[in-house]
Structure formats: C-alpha cells, structure tokens
Amino acid sequence: MTRAGRALVALTVAFALAGCGGGDDAGHADTALAADADTAPAEDVGPTALLPDATPEDGVVALMDPTRAGGLFAGPVPAAELWRDGHADVAAWPNPDGNDYVAGLLAMVRARDDGFPLTAGIFFPLSGAIDAGALPDVATSVTAASPVLLLAVDADAPDFGDLLPLTADFHADAGPFGAPNLLTLLPLQGRPLTANTRYAAVVRRRLGDTRGAWLGRGAVLADLLAGRPVAGLDAAARADYDDALRAVVMAGVPADDIAAITVFRTGDPAAELDAFVADARARALVPTPGPLTLAEAHDDFCVFTADLAFTTYQHGAPPYAGDFTAGGAWQRDADGAPEPFGQEPSRLVVTIPRGAAPAAGFPPMVFIRTGAGGDRPLVDRGVRDANGQVITPATGPGLELARAGWAGIMVDGPHGGPRNVSRGDEQFLMFNITNPWAMRDNVRESALELALMADVVAALRLDASACEGSGADVGFDMGHLAVMGHSMGGWLAPMVLAAEPRFRAAVLSGAGGSWIANVVYKQRPVPPKPFAEAVLGYDDREVHPHDPALTLLQWAVEAADPAVYAARANAHPGHVLMEQGIVDTYILPPIANTTSLSLGLDLAGDELDTRDDPRLAGMRPLGELLGLAGRAAIPLPASGNATGAGGEALTRIIVQHPEDGVEDGHEVIFQTAAPKREYRCFLAAFAAGDTPTVPAGDASAPCP
Template sequence: MRTTWSRFAGAAFVSLTLAVACSGGDDGDTSGGGTAGVGDPCSGDECRRGLACSPGGVCQPAGTISFGSPCTISGECKQELQCVDGRCINAGEGQAGDACLADSDCVHGMRCGIVGFGAQCIPEGNTDLGGSCATPTSCFSGLTCVGGECQKTPAGGSSLGAAEFPGVTCAPISAGTVRAFFEVPGVSDPPGQAGDFFRLPFPNDLLFEDGKLNLKGFPTPGAALLGYDPVKIYVDALSESATGWGTYPAVIFRFSGHIDFDSFQFVEGGKKPVQWVDITPGDDFGRTSGLRWVANEAGGKYVCSDYFAVQRPQGSPMLPGHSYAVFLTTDGTDKSGNAIERAPQFEALLADAAPGDPVLASAHAKYAGFRSYLADQGIDPATILNATVITTEDVRAPMREVAEAVAAAPVPSASGWVRCDAGVQSPCPDAENDRGCQAEGGDFAEYHALIELPIFQTGEPPYLTSGGGIQTSVQRSESVCLSMTVPKGASMPTDGWPAVIFAHGTGGSFRSHVRDEVAGALAKATTPFVVIGIDQVQHGPRRGTSTESPNNLFFNFGNPAAARGNPIQGAADQLSLARFASALDLTAGDTGSDAVKVDPLRVVFFGHSQGATEGSLAVPYAPEFRAAVLSGNGASLKDSLLTKTEPVNIKAAVPLVLGDFSANLELVGGTNHPALTLLQQWIDPADPLNFAGLWRAPETDMVQKSVFQTYGLGDNFSTPVTLATYIQAGRLDLAKADSSANPPDPISGVDPQSGAVSGNLGSDTETLTLGARQYGPPGDSDGHFVVFDVPAANADMVRFLVAAAQGMTPSVGQ
C-alpha cells in the first residue's frame, strides 16, 4: 500500500542517510534493493532502490542515486538531480513561482506544476507511486496523476499531467452527400440531424434565450487535472452574465463530410465565398472585413471532424454593440467537387415567411438583419450555404461606467507623508528591505504616503477562489502604499511640477520607479518630472494576508471574476491617481520637508506590463493625461495563452489544461479553438484589444492624447504577436526600428516609416502622435524590459513625455 509522506519533515534523517551513503558503493548508493515504497513498513532492505529504512521502520527517500541511473521519484536522486523519464538528471535552477516546462527546470524538492493556466515550479507533492491523487501536484516529483493514481509519466506525455477528457462523441463521416450543418436545439419541424454542439454555427445569436446565453452541451474537460473544470467555470460565468458575444471569436462551421478547401477561396468575378459583414443599421451597415480561415478534416476533442473556422484579421476586433453576419456561399463544394447540401432549418431562416415551429420562428426573427442585408445587396438567398449572426456585447461598458464613478467620487487623499532617508520609517505597513525608505540619492528626493483609493471589486482580497468581480459603484476604500520622487536639481515651476503616473509590472512594487531609468532619467530631463507610483492590484498589502505570488493572483484564471476584475480595478486606480496628481498641492507642513505641487495641465502616464494593461483601459477615459507610454503591452488573451512563457509558462500548460493537444503538445486548432473563444469573450472587457481603437476613434467627450508603445524583440511576457496585435488594433504607426532591433519583426499590415513618427493624428486642439518602435534587448535580458535596458528606448520614452508635457508634438524615435 502506498501512502503520502513529507520529505521536509524527515530532513534530519535524509541528511544522516546521505552522510552514510557517501562512504560506500561505486555510486554512493547504499539504499534498499527491495520493492517497498515510500511510507511502507521495513526492517532491513525491503525498500526499493533510492529509499532507505528509517529508524522508525518506514521507507523514506535517501537521495543516493547518481546521475543517469534509474529512479522512480526525485527524492531518490542526489540533491542536485531530478527524476525525469525514469532517470536521475541535472536539476534546473527554477525556484517556487518560476516558469517551467518539466520537473527538470526546477530545483531538487520542487516540481513543475500547473497553477491556474500556467506552469511553474512548486513544492512537490508527497504521494508515491501507486498512491491516490486528485491532481499531478499531489505526487512526488518524477510522477504524474493517471486515473487517480500517481504513476510514471506515460511515453510522450508530460509530468504536468493532462485533462483526462475523452472528447465529444462524433458521428461517422458522411459517405454520400455532404451537408453544411445547421441544427437549432429544440426544433422539431423541419427535423434536423442532432449531434455534437457545433452542428449549429458558433458563436450564434440563436444561443441566447430570453436574454440569457445557453451553452448547454459545450464540451468541457472535467476536473481531474486541476481539481475544478477550467472551461465549465467560464461556461457558467458567461451563461450567468453575458448579454452578447465577444468581439474577437473564431467562427466555426461544421460539415458532415470532407470539403474542397480551395473552392472557398476567391472565385471568378471577384466573388467571395466567405464573408464577414456588419449588419447593424446605420453608417456601418454593409461594411466588410478582411478574413483568415482554415479547414480541418481531423477535428479534436471539442470539435468533430470537417470543420471550417473563420477569424477576422489580427488586431481587428468587431465593434462593441454591433451585429454581424458571417456566411459561406454555395460556391464552396465537397471534396469531389459536388454541391454541398444546405440544412432545411437554415433554409427556413432565409425564407420571407416565419416558419411554424415556434423555436425556429424565434430564430427566424434573429436572422432578420441578415435577410435585410441580402435584399439590400441583391444577393439571392439560395446562394448562401450557411451563416451565423453575431451580436457583440458592449464590452467597454464596465470600464466606461467605472471611469464615470471615479470621476464622480471625491479626489483621493493621501496621509502620513515622510521624506525618505536612511533610518526614516515609511508609513507603509510592510516597509521592509526594498519596500522601505532608503538613503536619499543625488537626483531626487523620495516621499512615502498612504493614498486612499476607491475599490470596485467585491469580496475580500486576494480573491483566489471567489470574489473580485467588478461593480460599477464603489464597494469600499483601501489604503495603498505610494512613493513620489521629486527632482532635486531644479526649482519647482510656479505652476507646479509636471508629473508622471508610473504603473509597475507584475512582481513590482510602489517603489519600482525609484531607479535610474525612470525617476532618475525623468528628474534629469530637460523638463524634470515628479513621478508617482503605487502598489498595483494584488501586490504588497493589497493581497490581504496572502503571501501567494502576484503572478498567480493577478492572472487568476481559476476565478473568472478576479481574472476580469483585477485589470479593471487596476485601471480604476490609474484614473484615481490622475485626479489625485492633478490636484496635488502639498505644503512643507504636509510633507515635513519641501512644498510639492503638480501642474494639472502636465500629467502623463507611463505603464509597464501589468501597468500598461491597466493604462490601456484607463488612459482613454482620463482627461487629465496628456500622453502615455506603454511598455510590454500586449493585446488578445487567446494569443497570449498560446505564446506566453514568462513569468509562468502558460503556453505549455493551456493545451494540457484544456485536454485537447497534438502529439507535440500543442493545442488542436490553435486560436481557432472554441474554448479560447469563450475565454477571450470573458476577458474582452479587460483586454487592451478592445480599447486600442479609442486612440483614433474616441467615444463622446473623450480627450485624445499621444501614445507611444515600445516593442521588444523576443518578449516572452507580452509576446510579439500580442504586441503586434495592439499596434494593429490601435493603428499605431511604426517608426524606423532602433539599430538594436536587427532585424526587426515584420508586422502584418504595418509598414515601418523611414524615420521617426510624429504628428500623425490631429485633434480639435492640437497635433498628436500615435507610434510604436522596435528595440532588441541586450543578450542577458528579455525583450519585455527594453524601455529600461536599451538606452535608445529609455531616451525615446523620456523625450516623448517631455515633449508632451511641454505642449509640443511628441516624436517616436528621432
């Protein structure tokens, strides 16, 4: 019988065993040669190799097996080794929370495990071979959980484990006429060919019933891998709250047999067999979009064979609150060149008269806009093979309403001001080590305070398993640590200092700007700046009593409410800080030192990573900000989930979490996967993708501003596809790349300029700049940090903000 055991509790015994073992044997292994496992009773040599019989009479890991020798668990290997694929090999350097792909990436005593949707080093479990397990993380390093038991990793598998999901039941491929499936749940006349969920084109307005989204039958992988079903929690969340579809889906059409993919390309006369058109009454009616599409004869565990997936171009989301039709024409044929059969239920929706079946009659009404479009364009309904109608939710509404609530609230106040120096106590509750006051430098003085910010998230932080959802009214207030740097080499201007609101990345702190590349560079600029920063959401005391890594708390995909609520709360913080800074006018009595005033007409924003995400949502709604620099700012959750490897390895984990992966452990269908469509839909209200377009097309009463995005080659945090997606969505012009970017990445549809970008956007009152520039990181740095690590990027940031604060037209590059 296998039991669980804590290696750490037996540390003293393990050390004694190692000391004895070093004196004997060719490889120092004097452990047992029997078959008993960890925790099994013993009196002599009953324990298997790598284990030893403890004074208490049970088998325990001895840590005696040498490099290259067979093993079962990592505890049997020497301290510098890990057991991977049944052999002791060199352990990695990954500590708790570091990104990983396998146990070999982590130090001895850790294993690579899935936390949320990411793979990271975590303390190994304590269950031996054959012991019961709920998830792979229950097992010792070297094992995974298979069928509820800790077992050796199957050949070709991953020690991370995988959702034990058999997949949906699929009907045999049609041997005769191929039909384009369109089967509406609950319709009996005309009868359909009921089957898998995606026999109705997806997404589809027909899945909304009485204002509620009905996703009954959407495939989910179960709870075996994580202890909860990672797709069902999003199915449930959307079913409860969605009022429309997301803006960036992959549309799926299913067929009963193989189709000729080439027949769906452009045909004679410029006809387009695949189209995506806006059918919203008004100026946008009839506006079409570019497309990308694929066909898959094999299918996967969620979608059966012979599906056709369509997406809009990269960085081109649908507009919030609009209705669209995505349709295929009868120019497309089956694999043999024969006509594809239309589904009777679909034909009924294109007829003028409503069908008699009440469910289908309701569906007929929802396709009225599409019929109007066909009539307006003179298109014969008989030439339409299949179609879906998609109405998008107003995904910007939560952020817009939060911004209105911030604007209506009192201007935040700060208290407990101190001017930092060696030995000065910060008012922050955990001001130790790097979070505390430091000896004052030569370029700027640093002040600490506590700022009272309005909180819109429900529940109690850190919202690990519940709470964290956004309400559009203030739920409570929170005292948040604040650091402000003030230039020392210049006198405060009469109207006050220009100010930068700096929002740090995940893992940073309220003092992250207190460095030469931010506060130092901005204090010494031709127009010196005050810089203000706070602990971002899920950092420092904002986690409550939790010591969990901010990586797991901010990107908390195990709790949908917090996954979406965290970035929106972070955006609300930036709006509050903009108002705070604009009104800041401190006397010497307030600070205990010098008077500090901010010029309300010269407030700008600088965000990095998590902070840039928050700024992307907030800055369009903040009239106080004149300009923004966004560093490491990606867009499109679904692309991030398939490419992000830092600070945790989400790319490796997602295919396993969803339980639908190829032989090389990649997600079947990639960004066309329907589970990613749901995840993207849920995050849409907090995805920079849906706010980038506001730079050129602002909402009513918005104040336009200049924006500069840095793009670091080889960014593993905000990956190149997500950086490019934001540039495309915001229609940012691309300046000539810095010489460090050699060669620069190509970005589809965005041609780089021959020099700097400046003055490419005119507003009612001034000429503005919307631009991006590429940089290559130093050899020992990730591209995520180019704004700090590449001198040209750092200089571009300073120059851009200085020009904006001076009322000049900023330049990206020079």
C-alpha cells in the first residue's frame, strides 16, 4: 500500500472514530469510501475498542444475542456463532406447525459442511418497525449513502474494498418461518459472494425508525464496539466480529452509526462437483461408446449413433419420485470419498458436416440434450408451427453447426431417452421440486457427465466413409471444444465450463439461474409460485424474494445454481454468446440476468427488455444492472469486448431477440434466423482461430 494510501485510510478512520456523538442527526454526515481501501488489510485499522465508552442507545434496536437464548432470530442469521461443529446450527429455525417441506430443507442445510451460502438472504431481527422507504434500491446499495451494507472482511478477497449490490426488504410480519420486524438483505442474484470468504453485513443507525429517529444501539453491540466481553462468542467468533467492525469502519462508516452487524464465512458449494468429476476420472468411469454407425444422411450433414452407459453417483431408483426420502442424492462412503451407485444406458448422437474434415478434425460442439425439447433436438429441433410441429425435418442445431463447419455431439443425460424410466415429462423429472435432494443432484449429475464428455470426445474416432464425401478416420479438434445449451441446458452450461476448462466457447439460450428468482418469477411451463405457497401453507400471504423459506431453499440447493460456478468458469474464460428471447416467460429477466451478470457478459445490440409489456412489469432490465457487474451495453457487431487472464481478447456477450409470434420468446434460437446466424458466425470465426465476431444486420447475410 502506498504512503498516500495509508494516509487516506488513516484519515478515513479518524473521521469515522470521531463520529461518536449522540443518536441524533447532528455530526453524522455521510463519509465517502476510502479510495485505496481495496489495498489495505483490515488489521491496519485501529484497536478492537472502536468506541471505548460505547453504551446502549434508546430506540428501535437490532437483536444481537449470540447465545440465542430467545431463539434463532434472537440475532442475525447467518452469523459466525451459528457455525458449530462444522455445520450451520439452524435447529431452532422457526417451523411452528412442523411443515415437512421446511423440515426437509433444514436437514439439507444442516448437511452442508462447507460454510454459509453465497446467494441467500441475510436477516436482521429488530425490536420494532423501521422506515422501509429508506431502504436502498440495488443501485444505491453500493454507495456510501446506503443505510445497509454488505462487504468482504478478508483483505485477500477479490471484492475487498467494494460495497456489494443487494436488495433489501422489511416485514413487520415475516411469516411462520421468520420473525417479527425482520429486515432482509439479499445479494443481487447473479452477483454471488466469493467462496471461502468472510463477509460483514451492516445496518446503519441512520436508517431510522417510523418516526424518523435514528435506530438505537443494543447492549451486545455496545460491548463489541467497546471491546468488552460478549457472552456466546468463542475466541474465533469474537475475532471475526472484531475484524468485521474494523473493515466496516475502514469502509467509511462511523462507528457510532452502526446499529447492527453480522459476520459469516461463505462455503464453496461448487467444490463438490470438482471432487466428483475427479473421482470419476480416477476410477476410470469415463464411458466408452460402442461403434458409431450411420443413422441418416442429409444434404449438409450426416448423423451417426452409438450406445454408451454412464456410471451415476445418484443413489436410489429413478425418477426419485416422492418426498425428501425418495433418493436421488449424491453420497460419500465411510471415508468421505464419492460413492458411485450404478450404471444407466445412454445414446451418443454425432452430426458431422459432409466433406473432408480439417487436418485437426472437426471442431466439436457438445450439445446439451436436456431442456432442448424432443428426443433428438440436435437433429430435429427446427422451426415449429403454431401446433408445435417441426415444419422441416432435420433442421435442428446440427444443421447450423454443419454449415459453420462444426460437428455436434449429444448424449442422454439423467431422465433423458432410455434413462426416463417413468416416461414422464423430463423437465419436471429434472426439476423435482418435491424432492430437493434429487433436484439438486439431477443437476449436478448432468453437469458431471457433460464434463466427462470432454474425455469422450478427445478419444473419439469416427469412420465416416458411409457419409458420402467424408473420410474413413475422422477425429475432433479439442483445441476448439465448445458447449451449447438451451433452457435447462443453459442452466447447466456454466457448471460445465467451471468443471472442465477444455471447453473454450459456449452458446447459451433460454439460460438463467437462482432458485429464488425461479420460484418467484417463472411463468412457464407452470408457475412454481402457487405451488410453493401451497407447500408452505401460505393461505393468505405471498412468497417473495426475501422470504425466509426461499432462503432455505436457495441455501439447501445452492450447489445446483449456475451462478455459484461462475467464478470458476470465469477463472479460465472462453468466448460466450448468450441468446435471450423477449419475452421469455420460462426465463424472465430476473432469472436470465443472474447468468448474464455472473458470467460478466456485455449486452450487445438493441435492449428489448425495456419495452412496455405487461409481462415485464416490475422487472428491472439488464441494462440497469450491468454496471454492478462491471459490464456495459455495446453495439453490434461485437468482438473482443472482454479480456482474458492472459490478455487475450474474448467475445462475451448477450443478445436480445424478439419472439416470433408463434412460440414463446424462450424458443428464439430455434424459431428465428438472427440468432442462428449469430452463433454460426461466432463459431466459424472461433474455429478459424479468430476472435469471434457476432454480426449485426441481415439475418440471411453471410458471415462477415
């Protein structure tokens, strides 16, 4: 840290510590954030006793009893003192009527041994009502004016020194699974916290009560500020709070302006996928396909098929129908090692362009079958008519890939094709909301198998001589491996990118994330919100994003949320093209934005989610959020808008397209010409060794 930087931090802290007067507005002007705070270690700042003479102050106070003698919500949640014996102690989470679903979610939360969640709510119970109108919007939440703050405590965290975007809400009656007068802070969905990092959430006294008076200060907070002992905090938890208070003061918050604080360490929900992928490779469980044989030939491409089988880690009998006891979860053995369970049959479908392969082989696109619709969407998912029937056979993505010089490769994932033993609707079998253990691990098992497809493709050789004009020994160019996913496949693709760095490009469509956002906003194929309200027993209340029950769901199945994998995916970034239909009622903007933001995509071309459409009412468009992820709106054509870790130019964008008037906007990548041209051109340039360009203009024009 520079001498000038140290002086600035010292000056900031001096002003913060000087603000030690009474609880009125006098002497409490906003303090700007220290410009060099991101380079300063928290331990550089002052003694533990930030306010040596701190005493309780009258007014509405935040409850902060670390002993939790009055129940779980006798203090903030999450909190350092709630991490006990390697797990979150949520045994006292309110469940007054013994709701079985909530009890099941709590069991899943207690089973997590990695840390607190990256994407769930942070709760502050208060002694009375506050001025909810003073709570910040998401843009204000990252400014020094915000009365509630979320920031990293650890100086080596990538987001140390930043105020993190959040949404805030207050409910005098937070429902049966919360507490009275509950203030909730929710990290902006799509901006997850960093794994294995300590964070502090803070409520400032200036937030005010319903009369406009500053909030008071409770006895426990007074003792923390004064450096006095606090019952219920062991040495480690107390050190966490002391570090958090110093970080908050360093951020420019006067110590006398703190009404409440909690500190907690996040887990790493993405780590287990890495461990299971590594285990599958160590056990030599990568599947070996049988002989590929010609299934059909078309003007531009040929289709080859083979059988193979995946060893699965999900325990129990598919489709895991029923409640939390119906199986479907990954398990570990007595030594803590991932435990395989059995084998399931699958099919391999390969499409190749007609003609000779390049010397390095055809660039391979692993096309995710799940979510794309139909039995062979790689081949068959072409434009559909108003009755849902494909107009022209064999006009699926395999055709577009062939026209760009690419091979397509697809396998049946969990609950797909021969693995769908119940013959039920695959989308509901995958999103098995009645059995969240299976829902979580349907997703992770799919991502694991798709990551292993990199090994399958690397070893794959094809005698394509039966396809006229093709060679007898065709291989695949692993230097240009890509993945493509639609809908559920778009959900899976970021997880695949995180688990397998050999994927260097991705095409996403109908993609989104966040279990919270899905429950609240999703409309098709069926809206889950009424189901959630029924399961929770909400006869006269609505589920909302800050609902404690939704935080339990997010916490329990967070390991199957693509946003928590983005940091890994972005650590070895490639090119990303995401196509979004407007209006996509399967993946409305609050759901889609989580993927755009977490992957750090710019919005290229026309912004369509700003239009006046009742289906978009009350939804914040992506353009208003891009700055919170360090991204921007840019024009088309677009190329090289991002920079990789090695300084390489990367194309990483999202493009919005209007629906075609026949099918929902969710299907634009299949129904309309413009996104097809965009991904053809994107892939052709990538395969040629160029930085991909996503073009503008006539959808029927050749690539530039």
